[in-house]
Amino acid sequence: MSNTVLVVEDEPNIVLSLQFIMRQSGYTVRVASDGEQALKAVEEYVPDLVLLDIMLPKRDGFAVCEEIRNNPACKNVKIIMLSAKSREADRDKAMKLGADRFVTKPFSTRELADTAKQLLKVELS
Structure with missing residues (x-):
């Protein structure tokens, strides 16, 4: 059975790109376009990996990351935070909230794709 990736991104072109990359890598992909949808999607089906944009409508990626990390059912979920911001403070905040990686x-x-593969391989070992 393939791993499931939840793409949380509000920019349609980036969503298409991420869906394509993850499907090409053999993952099942689900999409949420805002923070609230992301949390509902996680409640419905816990993904193996979340690609999580920071700047989102309704709830930002930091709040979503924190909520996922506070959910015991999600203890094995890997989170890659995505951001157009490259400030060290954003990276530090993401990592403190429990992100596994921060990608600018x-x-x-x-x-x-390689980062996702590495994170998911660690989980399977």
Whole structure:
């Protein structure tokens, strides 16, 4: 059975790109376009990996990350935070809230796919 990736992004072109990359890597992909949808999607079906943008409508990625980390059912979920901001403070905040990785946009699709693969491989071992 393939791993499930939840893409949480409000920019349609980036969603398409992330869906394509993750499907090409063999993952089942689900999409949420705001923070509230993301939390509902996690409640319905806990993903293996969340690709989580910081700047989202309704609830930002930091709040979503924190909520996922506070949910005992999600203890094995891997989170890659995505941001157009490259400030060290944003990276530090994301990591303190429990993100496994922080990737700055624009990102290399190959590197993102490799990062996802590494995180999910660790989980399977």
